[in-house]
Amino acid sequence: MARPLSEEKRDAILTSAAEVVAAQGVSAPTAGIAKGAGVAEGTLFTYFTTKDALLNQLYLALKDELRAALVRGYPSRGAPRDRWRHVWDSYVDWGAANPAKRKAMRQLTVSDRISPRSREIGGRGFDEVAALMEESLASGVMKTLPPDFGQAVMESLAEMTLEFMAREPGERERYKQAGFEAFWNAVSAP
Amino acid sequence: MARPLSEEKRDAILTSAAEVVAAQGVSAPTAGIAKGAGVAEGTLFTYFTTKDALLNQLYLALKDELRAALVRGYPSRGAPRDRWRHVWDSYVDWGAANPAKRKAMRQLTVSDRISPRSREIGGRGFDEVAALMEESLASGVMKTLPPDFGQAVMESLAEMTLEFMAREPGERERYKQAGFEAFWNAVSAP
């Protein structure tokens, strides 16, 4: 049955793509991505029909990885603040541990090469997360707004916090903490 | 290069660039920008030495326009909350009124073609704004954090709010209001 498509190689391409896109944007040459993955230029196209296909699948893979990080260890029975805290910490820790992936995700998010369908699927994973905690927003500012909004508040504040953490690595913990306070106040204050 | 003959033409190119970059990203061809400005392909390069130069100057021009919008009508003697409110409203109104410019700014911000120097100069304008209100943060969460941070909280929440406003135009006022509440709580809660 000849050589089977190697999951390993596919991952190497996605990993390389994340790095290269983080560094050079979505217009980075596929040749560079292939090189970074240690495969031939043509091989990339046996795993991804098109550059756009690669970018969209990278987007989904990153979203999925992040989602997995948020869910891991989620304290289902904790107090709402603790649960949000867990999500916040997971998000920020993942972002701090994977700066390239985070930057790539940002590039992809603003790119018009990510299809609406991908965006929908990519967001879908987080509906789970949103659902998990919807009830925790029964009070406070978020009362009357779609759960999307609360989630988006978290996301944008976490991104911003990560930016500061990256700029001043010595102050990481402080920013992580302050960011959460800001978020929690934003979302829960009466 | 001295002073180019026509300020008007320079502006036309910048305006076209904002539209085209908003629609197609920073990799949009200069030919399209020139066409949109009603000038010849080559003319663009008598006003901007390089595509990168154009993008950087567009970035600065947009930052400056936004800054001007924030300062206009600023109630220097008002209560802190009112002053922040003015900044918030100005930001969000400008963004809602100039969706292409905002989208272009977003594209430019994540692009690696904007030099660190441009980013610094672009931020500098806001130091004024920051300075104007530094004192207002003498209490609350922001107490012990750099004024940048408070500013960044505002910016990221405003951007996110604009996204929601664009998606559901019927709910504009509601999001604008809710966004400000979230921001104000984030930043001022004890």
Added chain:
Amino acid sequence: MARPLSEEKRDAILTSAAEVVAAQGVSAPTAGIAKGAGVAEGTLFTYFTTKDALLNQLYLALKDELRAALVRGYPSRGAPRDRWRHVWDSYVDWGAANPAKRKAMRQLTVSDRISPRSREIGGRGFDEVAALMEESLASGVMKTLPPDFGQAVMESLAEMTLEFMAREPGERERYKQAGFEAFWNAVSAP
């Protein structure tokens, strides 16, 4: 290479090649030919060392099939006109019955990928045919010309006739008849 295991598979590849070349020209991908033959991409190369080898062998196979059609039922003892008529009818009938093969042959004939050697061998088969009837040209226009020429007159008129037949299927018989008259006059008139 010895004798490849399956004559059947070799034929399937040649048949597929004829169809694909007819439809897409000699630049058709080998992958498509393999697929059409129901074999793997690589298998094609165990039967034909090279794409050029495949094309050349296809050319020869088609020439041979056509030659066989001309010889079948040849009335060795008939009057010259009847013999030519048999050849003409056989040629045209074969072409009408195998439009893809005929189109493929045409593509191959003008292609620079068919080697001079193949052309020579491909023509050789017809020397038999030519020889069979050489004597029939002892008079008429062809008197002083190489038998090739008479043969070529037939071939080119037959090809042209097939074109018209393909274009207007309702008039097939008429064209077939008129084509032969033209040929016969061309070749036999005093």
Added chain:
Amino acid sequence: MARPLSEEKRDAILTSAAEVVAAQGVSAPTAGIAKGAGVAEGTLFTYFTTKDALLNQLYLALKDELRAALVRGYPSRGAPRDRWRHVWDSYVDWGAANPAKRKAMRQLTVSDRISPRSREIGGRGFDEVAALMEESLASGVMKTLPPDFGQAVMESLAEMTLEFMAREPGERERYKQAGFEAFWNAVSAP
């Protein structure tokens, strides 16, 4: 008004294309065509939007040149045979004098990259020619067939004759003469 598009350069590209296509077929690289024309690779695309566009326009240019050759010196008032003779001689002389153009035309004719529209336009020129002599076919074999057919008989016999002339340059005149006899008999015999 900047540099105007140069008719000269366009012609150089078409001429180079004819040579390169004659030698290598329609799949010849555009780079080679550009090089042959003494222009940069990119320049080719300011004159022809697409390789297909170039091939189609080359086809039309060649058809037109041939048509012009046939019409030049046409003896409108001559006897039918003399008029056909003129057409035959013009065709064959043009083909013998421009072997590359002829070979290119042949390649283009069998290629599927020539659009039906181009074929129609390319044929259109010859309707003139056909019309010029339609009446001359009031008798003979062609009596009851479309004028296309007579024209096609001429074309295919002329092409074949050119082939023989190219193969044996010493016998040119003989083939030219014999070819015409064959054609004339084919078409006019009772």
Added chain:
DNA sequence: TATGAATGAGTGTTCATTCAT
């Protein structure tokens, strides 16, 4: 100064062929 044709390096993608399975 304004124009837009000219340039050629760079891009995504294809494809004949090889070779690990």
Added chain:
DNA sequence: CATGAATGAACACTCATTCAT
């Protein structure tokens, strides 16, 4: 022997920039 993944040289076409007009 059969398979199809792997390879990398081409290829058509784009685009920032230059420069003749």
